[in-house]
Amino acid sequence: MAYELYDWPTIQGRGEFVRLALEEADADYVDVAREAGRPAMMRILEDPDRPRPPFACPFLKDGDLMVGQTAAILLQLGPKLGLVGVDPADRLWTHQIQLTIADMVAEAHDTHHPVALSLTYEKQTPEAARRAGDFCRNRIPEFLAWFEHLLGRAGGSHLVSGQLSYADLSLFQLVDGLLYAFPKTMGGVLGASRQVARLHDAVRQRPRIATYLASPRRLPFNEQGIFRRYPEFEA
Amino acid sequence: MAYELYDWPTIQGRGEFVRLALEEADADYVDVAREAGRPAMMRILEDPDRPRPPFACPFLKDGDLMVGQTAAILLQLGPKLGLVGVDPADRLWTHQIQLTIADMVAEAHDTHHPVALSLTYEKQTPEAARRAGDFCRNRIPEFLAWFEHLLGRAGGSHLVSGQLSYADLSLFQLVDGLLYAFPKTMGGVLGASRQVARLHDAVRQRPRIATYLASPRRLPFNEQGIFRRYPEFEA
Known part of the structure; x- marks a missing residue:
């Protein structure tokens, strides 16, 4: 049975970390809100009878x-997709890296929303400029x-035990x-983080990832997503 | 062998979520930075030879x-301490709840640090007032x-399958x-969240938790920790 992925349909979102794993594993999945519309997702999120709602x-x-x-989705999917080692310590370590990536993703998001999720960026620009600067x-x-x-x-090419894991794919997405x-900042920082830059390149060139990135399934980054380009952040 | 817990020694910190699980299970543990000082922790965090540093x-x-x-610490400890069910779906669900608690903890922290971790609260008070208000x-x-x-x-007394889990202990700590x-806000919100309020009371009264909370091991909340009382936040 196909996996069903639910996320905001017009941005990459956090769902992109899951999508990359599904694509790399050539897994059968349906991107529900993109294919059936946002209400198909909202019905689940707002269902008062669901015992274990996200x-x-x-x-x-x-x-x-x-x-x-x-x-948690990647913790569940990793073994099924062959994107994590079999050793329990490797699995926990891969998850720990993923959680640290998630922390950085949240901080990247808050550069444009330092005050309130419920307000647009335009309502919090002075605060955003300070947070983005830091x-x-x-x-x-x-x-x-x-x-x-x-x-x-770990020897340079993968984060965990010399083999591809979902954490490598997620680090690619984070760097991307x-x-x-933050192109100016990253230009400088990646110069001092050569192995991170190489991993980013290597993941981008993996055949299934390259096919995915060139497909319409890969939405472009935009200023409604997590990673937003506001030139004033690096002025 | 005793577990060794490492966290900032003068605040409850995120370590408190782990401490509550260890205390409830009557596990043998050493609170390293409190007993041996902060350098004992920093040596590990800053060790350039460590392959898998946090x-x-x-x-x-x-x-x-x-x-x-x-x-991830609680994911690892839960089964060993008997603080999570044996069903894999229950374990994943408990972890999912814990991750959502972690998200709220990060947001609570950012009410006083909306701009930069590296600055004191006093350097970001206007931004903090807006974020705390939201x-x-x-x-x-x-x-x-x-x-x-x-x-x-779930039937009211526990979050997962009618039995105590580390997520219940963590929800207690979050509410505490x-x-x-935010005493004024919480006074109102808990009135509409009776089961959350009851769980908070019930965990506080568990014998080992009550003993722990009355001991010197339970540091008081203070204005260096995650949860800070600044009267201006609810003025």
Whole structure:
């Protein structure tokens, strides 16, 4: 049975981390809100009878199981898609990296929404400028140095035990989003994070990922998503 | 062998979610940075030779395994401490709840640090006032309504399958922190979230938790931690 992925239909969103794993594994999946419309997703999120509703999208339906939270979805999918090692310590470590990627994704999001999710960016631009400035000066270098360290200690080409995992795909997506949103900062930081830059290139060139990225299924980054390019952030 | 927990020594921190699980299970553990000082923790965080360093504290040493990220620590500890069901779907659901608790904890933290971790609260007070206002008006009600829904669908006394899990202990800690930081808002919201309020009371009265809370091991909330009481937030 096909996996059903639910996420906002007009942006990459956090669902993109799941989509990349499904695409790399050539898994059969339906991108429900893109194909059937947003109401098909909202009916589930707002169903008062559902005993285990996700708090927010993305969420995945895998047969009878419904799971929300991007990192939990990948924890569930990883073994089934062959995108995580079999050793329990490797699985936990892969998940720990994923959770740290999720933390950085949340911080990248909050550069344009430092005050309130419920307000547009235009209603919080002065706060956003301060937060984005700190993110570029401090947080991007701190997080990227950690990923660079992990790659160095793991031999360079993959984050965990020399084999491709969903964490590698997610680090690709994180770097790709940051390159879109903060090109000047990332140009500098990636110069000091050569192994992260190489991993980003290598994932982009994997055959199924390259096919996916060239397909209409890969939505372009835009200023409604998590990673937004506002030139004033790096002015 | 005793578990070793590492976290900032002068605040409850995210380590408190782990501490509550260890205390409820009467597990043998050492609170390393509190007992041996912060340098004992920093040596690990800053060790350039460590292949799998956590990005930040808290982290836990369990024999040869070191694991960071609060939710991942509890994912690892839950089965060993008897604080999660044996059914894989229950385990994943408990983890999904924990990740949503973690999201709310991060938002609670950012009420006083909406611009930059690297700056003190005093350097970001106008932004903090706006973010805290939105958090009280919108986010506390949204998250609490979700927890209330889960408890209602699960029969009221526990979040997952009618038995105590680490997610119940974590929801207690979250509510306890919010009651400290936002007493006026929480007074109102808990009136409409009776089952959440009852769970908070019930966990507080569990014998080992009550003993722990009355001990010197339970640090008081303070204005260096995640949950901070700034009267201007609810003025």
